[in-house]
Amino acid sequence: MSKSYTILCHAEALSPITHMSGSSGNESIVAREAVVTPRGVAMIPCLSGNAIRHRCVRDPGMQWLVDAYGLKGKLTLKHLNFLFHGGNLTDGGGREDTRRIADFQRLWPLGRLLGGCLPDQILAGSLQVWRGTMACEENHPYLASVLPGETLGSRRLRASETFITGYQYIRADAVKTKTDLASGKEPCRVEGTTTAGYNAFMEGLAPLIGDIDAATLPQSAPGKKSEEWWVETPYVPWPQLDAIIPKGVAKVSDRKSNLMIFAGQAITRGAAFLLGFTVPHSSELELGALLWSLQLWQAAGGTVGGQAARGHGRLGLSILDFGEDVPGLIDAYKDYAMSVKDEAVAWLEAAFATKAKEPKPAKPKKGEAA
């Protein structure tokens, strides 16, 4: 029997959240949404529903199915696109295979929630993911309207800007940090402006390059019109090269590196968000699929936004009680998914099976009757 559910979750930032919307200058900016406040419209940090839908539900849920069904290493690119990104409509339409829709909804409860797009048919999903709303002063009216009863009450919340912080990292360059490892691995171009410097450099270079004749190196020797020169040296360790570089020419180790500073805004650790999932006319299996996906996402670190590799974006999720047996629903879903494994895999293969092209009738040869 189907029933409509609304699941509300409290999500606390366990590390800086960098769910970005773009950049301003060279600084990344967190995603924000417009909110009407008594003092005018304010731009408040938020988590987009699109990101939550993918990171918290589709990706972990589908990854589990792929692993459980033994599909790793067996998928095509179209399978992958359908399962993890919703697929694309690529073929001509005009047909709706209702049996295929019904089978999909029966065999893939998570797919029934999220929907998708086969090459020739759209499969509607039912899950409505709310935007992640920050628990802050500006969002108080919204939170009071969606949270049950007196959960929020007259509790005071801090202004959103108090949760905004920043980060800055430096991407280092091996030219500065690992000279000893890099030396001797690549050619180096040395440039100078005097003939005397050129002669001194070539004299010092000769014993360092062994059998190679210094005159055969790629170079531009100083001439009558200009004393400027350059030489592209072969594999000479940089410290040795620096030792023979004449005065007035930049040493290899002094050259400008590509050191890069990058910075941006972040939502500070401890900030809280309200996440919501509306599941209209859902079966208990679909609800179980949603809850299991959320649990898997949490178990895998529970990150949203970018820079998870640097420890950003971790959210601690707790589901507000909605009167259902969460472990029971999850177990029921997992048991069901495994019980229909063969059918589900067969459905997936059939849905993306390449259609045999009908052979075109041969053109009649000249002189033959059509």
Place this chain on the structure above:
Amino acid sequence: MSEACGLLVTAKLVKPLDGDAPHLDSLLEYAMSLHHHAGEPGYKVDRALPAPPMGAIPIPIKRARLGPWLVGCCSNPILGRVHAEGVQYINKRIGVEKAALLAENARHVVATTNSWTKSWRVPHRTRLVDKVCWFAFGNRKILLKTLKSHVRFIGRKRSVGDGMVGDWTVDKLDHDYSWFAPSEHGTVLMRTLPAGDWLPDDLVGFKQDFGGVCPPYWHPERYSEIVVPC
């Protein structure tokens, strides 16, 4: 329809609206299509297929026939004050980081600038509107129950939380302004209607166009000469 009267339907929005607000009759038909066997479920209606029959799905607002069309007694959506306007981007790309899941013969270079594997970054216009209203003629009690039970989001990108409705209200009115409303300049057009001699002679506030007058409004078979409020 018993107990039908003029109504003012209001959706109080708590999240920005993506795209345009829907027609009330199409919103109700879509919501009810999932429950009613007489009509096709909304998601199975396709412009490549014949349009579903008009009026097959019962909704709690009156419909009236104008020529060949069965037109719902509800005005076009009226947006409240737009507090802010913006653009949000919906992104999509092939998850190449999951290449290890691919079969050996499916691992190859993927074009990300064309074909079905093209990456998207599609801009969507969003507006921060505090409320959207419709004038309608119908049964207040059933309409309110239907909207509260089945419609939590309106507009585009509902599946990711846009156009979230905080509360629905339906107020009774003494008059029916669903199609026309009186004014000192003449009769004001309140909803998209088929062009024809049924329109009042003193009609003001409209322009002629070509489009649909009943759900699904976008279906080619629904297109005809129409007048649109402006």
